[in-house]
Amino acid sequence: MTVTSVEKDLDRLTLTVIADFAAPVERVWRLWADPRQLERWWGPPTYPATVEEHDLTPGGEVTYFMTGPEGEKFGGWWRIATVTPPTALEFTDGFSGPDGKPNPEMPTTTVRMTLSEREGGGEGGTRMELRSVFDTREQMEQLAEMGMVEGLRQSIGQMDDLLVAA
Numbered sequence: 001m002t003v004t005s006v007e008k009d010l011d012r013l014t015l016t017v018i019a020d021f022a023a024p025v026e027r028v029w030r031l032w033a034d035p036r037q038l039e040r041w042w043g044p045p046t047y048p049a050t051v052e053e054h055d056l057t058p059g060g061e062v063t064y065f066m067t068g069p070e071g072e073k074f075g076g077w078w079r080i081a082t083v084t085p086p087t088a089l090e091f092t093d094g095f096s097g098p099d100g101k102p103n104p105e106m107p108t109t110t111v112r113m114t115l116s117e118r119e120g121g122g123e124g125g126t127r128m129e130l131r132s133v134f135d136t137r138e139q140m141e142q143l144a145e146m147g148m149v150e151g152l153r154q155s156i157g158q159m160d161d162l163l164v165a166a
Contacts, residue, residue, distance in 0.1 A: 002019045002020065002021060002156055002157050002159055002160050003017060003018070003019045003152075003153050003156050003157060004019060004020050005017070006018075006149060006152075006153065008140075008144075008149075010137060010140070012133075013133060013134040013135070013136070013137060013140055014131055014132065014133050014134070015131070015132045015134075015140070015144075015148070015149065015152075016129060016130070016131045016132075017129070017130045017131075017152050017153070017156060018127065018128070018129055019127070019128045019159070020118055020125060020126070020127050020128075021118075021125065021126045021127075021128065021159065021160065021163055022125050022163070023125070023126055023163040024117075024126060025086050025087060025115045025116070025117060025126045026086045027126075027163060028086075028115050028126045028159070029085060029086030029087070029115060030086075031159055031162060031163070032056070032089060032113065033056060033085065033086075035051040035054035035062075036051075037162060038051055038054070038062075039051045039064065040158065040162055041155055041156070041158040041159050041162055042064065042155055043066040043151070043155055044150075044151050044154040044155055045154060045158060046068070046069050047066040047067065047068050047069075047074070047151075048066065048067060049064045049065070049066050050064060050065055050066075050067065051063075051064045052064060052065070052100075055080065056080055056083050056085075056089065057080060057083060058080055058081065058082055058083060059079075059080065060079075060080045061077060061078060061079055061080065062077065062078040062080070063075070063076070063077045063078075063096070063100065064076050064077075065096070073098075074095070075095065075096025075097065075098070075100055075103075076093065076094065076095055076096055077094050077095075077096055077102055078091040078092065078093050078094075078111075079091060079092045079094075081110075086115065087114060087115050087116065088112070088113065088114045088115070089112075089113045090110070090111065090112045090113070091110075091111050092108050092109070092110055092111070093108060093109050093110075093111050094106065094107075094108040094109075107134065107135065107136075107139035107142060107143060108135070109132040109133060109134055109139075109143070110132070110133040111130065111131070111132050111133075112129075112130075112131045112133075113128065113129070113130050113131075114128070114129045115127070115128050116129075128156075130152070130156070132148075
């Protein structure tokens, strides 16, 4: 399994997922930087993503929707804060309503993704740290109840196959 740890810190309002890959940093970065590759893993296997807009520049946006097994659509967006290819990406992550506009009734999280060479990786292994920061404990609990932790675990679990196929 790709995901090596999931740590919830209620005091710091963070959820940190660590995943290790047997691929170089630049290759793992492309799974984020290429919208066609991103949509092959962002979202659990039964909720594939379709990326509509993909602008990984500070102030840029990524918009997407996931399609559920019954054809229902769930929208999401990222607002990019910082980008340091190929090692870091920071963005605000939120939900969209049916009109594609941000849903103010749903919580947002601040996400920092970092990629680093894994110690003893030999052939260029990569460690990915994905840290989500919540505004309140209530928001953290709401997203956990919606399946965020398991959804992230399943989504990230799809990255290995894409790295092997490349």
